[in-house]
Amino acid sequence: MKKATMKEGIALPKTNPRWGLEEETENFAQKVKLFRQRKLSDDDFRRFRLQHGAYSSRLRMDYSMMRIKIPGGEVTPEQLEKIASLSEAFSIGSAHVSTRQNIQLHWVQLEDVSEVMRGLVEVGLTTREACGNTVRNVMCSPFAGTCADEAFDATPYSKAIARFFLRNTMCQNLPRKFKINFACCEKEKHSLVRIADIGLVPAIKDGARGFRVYLGGGLGAASFIGHLLEEFTPEDMLLSTCMATIRLFDRHGNRENMARNRMRYLVHETGWEKFQKMVLKERTAVQMTLAPATIKKFDVKAEEDTRQLPKAPRMTKLPMLNDQVTKSSPAYERWLHTNVLAQKQEGYFTVFVTLGAGDITASQLRVLANTIRELSVEGVARNTPQQNFAIRYVKGTDLRQFFDRLASAGLANPGALTIASAVGCSGTTSCNLAITNSHRLAKEVQKKFLELGLDTDDSLRDSTIKISGCPNSCGQHEIATIGFFGGASRVGGAMTPTYTMLLAGNASELGKAVMRVPAKRVVATILKIIELYKNERSSGETMSQWIDNVVKGQGKGTIKDAEGMKSALEQVIQLPTPEVDPDAYRDYGSDSRFNAKTARGECAA
Amino acid sequence: MSKQKNRSASKQANSDTNQGYVQLPIVCTADNLRMLIRKRAVRVVDVRRQEDYQKEHIPTAVSLPLAKLLQDDSPEKVVEILEKLGISDSMPIVVYDDTFGALAARVAWTFQYVGHENTALLEMTFSQWKSLGLETETKPNEFPAANHSLRLNKEIFADASYIESAKGQTDKILIDSRERLNFLTEHIPEAMNIPYTMLRSNGSILRDPAELKRFMENRGIPVDSEIITYCGSVGTLSGLAYYALKLAGAKNVKLYPKSFKEWKALGKPKEEFKDANYWDLSAE
Known part of the structure; x- marks a missing residue:
């Protein structure tokens, strides 16, 4: 079963390696013992634990959610197989793709965290600084390297930045967490560069490489869209720009008020123009003082994939990616249409693997790993912010086989690139802060949409649905066409799980809160919006365009604005009385009365 | 050799005891088992379903599906089963299954509970044994009945x-x-x-x-x-x-x-x- 070293003369991928350190494993085990013996205070241990990537699980301090960083989103088959075994041995037999390209293992007993770390180190992975007040996983668009519009491949830059800041003394105790995201190009549809502390888009000016740098974005209880620092930041200023920004945040960031200590608040309170000047000035200082030894630690070349991948065979007839499909189309054709994209490299395709809110079992991971090994010429996977996997460099001639392999493991659901691929954070399945079961709700949305064949409707394709279980935005609800965040409200005299619905969010604009919807009416509400859209749309208008127009007060049909939308949905959000249908007042996955329980969040500990 | 010494036998199957039998460690390696099979100095117990046993099993193995044992696992009945399988007090037993060792473990524990201390688990499942290309056979095995005493090990x-x-x-x-x-x-x-x-x-x-x-x-x-x-x-x-x-x-x-x-x-x-x-x- 295991693996040839060469495939058609192509070397195996350099793993995305050397992130983990053996000694940290041992150290963690020791600290857990000290903590259990009460020789380490709760606060000290919590800080240490978070720095090493383990959150406490929902209302249970004795269990952890372990967040495995996947820098740049690139993960090898060996790493996926190791994660599979670790999830079986120490977690719950499945792994979970997060919205920031981490892979999470839930309900790991605190005493076993070091064992999971030990296994991760064997394949080069780490959980270090995946949580806590540090530079979190550095993201890179899964399209980087295959996107027709990109200036160049951002992947090695994302990994070099990640490696430079990992364990770097300058960011071990920031006022708060710090997020860096790379896009492929400015056109990237669901790009996350403008909701990060630092967002970077590759650009070329006068033949030289560089970036467009966005600062101070981020989602949360108060969200902001990042500002463009300057028209063009040359490649050789990438490191100093990032360092200068982090240094400013470290120096001026709010360390008192936990609710307002992300860098976006500093930018907001300082005022963008002033902050911009501060960054440029700080950058000059950094550049003048940067030691050559420090610069050497930022090594983009070392992260480059220098393999020459062969040309794919030309196909006489390209697979029918762009043909119209319907619910009754053959499963393979429907999957091609909704899960496969052509790359700029002729004859190569990227396959998106549909997961339900990021969940994948250990045995599915193994099938996926083998499929990648055999059918991706690149030989690695990327995890996506939509909580799916992207497998690139698949030859057109291998797509059918790829589909069959996925189907054998229940992984061939359609809809990955469509509205059906709803995002949901972990919610009450494991998170201390969650009020509602957003995770299950996202899966319910997906199930219903696939059942109805809404993934085949191209007018809905550029719309997204994203759900968080609380106002903190792990589910990225504010950049969704239709977004939801969980809460609790009194409905008909009973405490009820509800979601605040936001409309018209996208990569550069935040959604507007419109109304509250009971958890059990969310699916019906989205379906109603689709129905309204079909009745109201102007010709050629996609649903996301229509929603945009309505929210801007420019609706051309009977629904003119957000208020009009709200009235049109008033009926569908009504619940029968608790006596008639008590289940309508409960959350998904629960057979008892709703009770909004939360514990202290650890994001900022 | 005294029973006391028997208990402290090393993990290696090298210390001869009563009737020339070896004392087994907790887990028996495939190599060790093959050696014991060649010497005819072990009783191999297959606890998979009867029909799986009939298709193929490890050489010299007898069949004792877990379900059959669980029908009545009173100590007296278990001793009766041991006797029928031709197992005397100190004969080494190696148990295997195809369910990651859990079924084998339950049977091995039961044998030890009624006093058959010299019982070990095969280190691997039958599928793993097969995938290594190790010997199997199809003929069912039967051995002359033996006498076995009942010495309940309440400690476990x-x-x-x-x-x-x-x-x-x-x-x-x-x-x-x-x-x-x-x-x-x-x-x-x-x-x-x-x-x-x-x-x-x-x-x-x-x-x-x-x-x-x-x-x-x-x-x-x-x-x-x-x-x-x-x-x-x-x-x-x-x-x-x-x-x-x-x-x-x-x-x-x-x-x-x-x-x-x-x-x-x-x-x-x-x-x-x-x-x-x-x-x-x-x-x-």
């Missing part, structure tokens, strides 16, 4: 009332070997969770003893404490945990063979955790 057995009496005693540790989500849902109060999935490694039903020992250390379980294992229904998963703990060096391990199923049926207290929807993380 626990029942519900014993567990109740152990409540609050810090030197007695209760281990639930079901999977994590089952454990979170409900378990016997004070139990710790060591899911059976933690115990195996690639190609072996049990991990390296040093690793198993480390898992115990991580949990702060001293090797000299008394440990009681249980699982969901008939003591298979916890049977495997029983042997894992022995392998890790625990001296005093007991199995509660009727496990959580009986505990619940008796209406005994449970610890439940309902404040999280962890089942919704499952991808199936």
Whole structure:
């Protein structure tokens, strides 16, 4: 079963390696013992634990959610197989793709965290600084390297930045967490560069490489869209720009008020123009003082994939990616249409693997790993912010086989690139802060949409649905066409799980809160919006365009604005009385009365 | 050789004892078993379903499906079974299954409980044995009946009332070997969770003893404490945990063979955790 070293003369991928350190494993085990013996205070241990990537699980301090960083989103088959075994041995037999390209293992007993770390180190992975007040996983668009519009491949830059800041003394105790995201190009549809502390888009000016740098974005209880620092930041200023920004945040960031200590608040309170000047000035200082030894630690070349991948065979007839499909189309054709994209490299395709809110079992991971090994010429996977996997460099001639392999493991659901691929954070399945079961709700949305064949409707394709279980935005609800965040409200005299619905969010604009919807009416509400859209749309208008127009007060049909939308949905959000249908007042996955329980969040500990 | 010496026999199958038989370690390697088979100095017990045994089995193996044993696992009946399989008091027994060692463990424990100490688990499952290309045969085996005595080893057995009496005693540790989500849902109060999935490694039903020992250390379980294992229904998963703990060096391990199923049926207290929807993380 295991693996040839060469495939058609192509070397195996350099793993995305050397992130983990053996000694940290041992150290963690020791600290857990000290903590259990009460020789380490709760606060000290919590800080240490978070720095090493383990959150406490929902209302249970004795269990952890372990967040495995996947820098740049690139993960090898060996790493996926190791994660599979670790999830079986120490977690719950499945792994979970997060919205920031981490892979999470839930309900790991605190005493076993070091064992999971030990296994991760064997394949080069780490959980270090995946949580806590540090530079979190550095993201890179899964399209980087295959996107027709990109200036160049951002992947090695994302990994070099990640490696430079990992364990770097300058960011071990920031006022708060710090997020860096790379896009492929400015056109990237669901790009996350403008909701990060630092967002970077590759650009070329006068033949030289560089970036467009966005600062101070981020989602949360108060969200902001990042500002463009300057028209063009040359490649050789990438490191100093990032360092200068982090240094400013470290120096001026709010360390008192936990609710307002992300860098976006500093930018907001300082005022963008002033902050911009501060960054440029700080950058000059950094550049003048940067030691050559420090610069050497930022090594983009070392992260480059220098393999020459062969040309794919030309196909006489390209697979029918762009043909119209319907619910009754053959499963393979429907999957091609909704899960496969052509790359700029002729004859190569990227396959998106549909997961339900990021969940994948250990045995599915193994099938996926083998499929990648055999059918991706690149030989690695990327995890996506939509909580799916992207497998690139698949030859057109291998797509059918790829589909069959996925189907054998229940992984061939359609809809990955469509509205059906709803995002949901972990919610009450494991998170201390969650009020509602957003995770299950996202899966319910997906199930219903696939059942109805809404993934085949191209007018809905550029719309997204994203759900968080609380106002903190792990589910990225504010950049969704239709977004939801969980809460609790009194409905008909009973405490009820509800979601605040936001409309018209996208990569550069935040959604507007419109109304509250009971958890059990969310699916019906989205379906109603689709129905309204079909009745109201102007010709050629996609649903996301229509929603945009309505929210801007420019609706051309009977629904003119957000208020009009709200009235049109008033009926569908009504619940029968608790006596008639008590289940309508409960959350998904629960057979008892709703009770909004939360514990202290650890994001900022 | 005295019984005392028998007990302290080394892990290697090299110390000849009564009637020239060797004393087996907790886990018997494939090599060791093949050697013993060649010498005709072992009884191999296949606990898979009858029809699987009939298709193919390890040479010289006899068939004892777990389900058959569980029909009546009273000590007298078990001794009767041993005798029918031609097993005398000190004959080495190696048990195997195709269910990651859990069924084999339950049968091996039962033999040891009625006094057949010289019982070991094969290090691997039948599928792994086959995938290594090791010998198999199809002919069923029968041996002349033997005499076997009954010397109940009560030290390795626990029942519900014993567990109740152990409540609050810090030197007695209760281990639930079901999977994590089952454990979170409900378990016997004070139990710790060591899911059976933690115990195996690639190609072996049990991990390296040093690793198993480390898992115990991580949990702060001293090797000299008394440990009681249980699982969901008939003591298979916890049977495997029983042997894992022995392998890790625990001296005093007991199995509660009727496990959580009986505990619940008796209406005994449970610890439940309902404040999280962890089942919704499952991808199936």
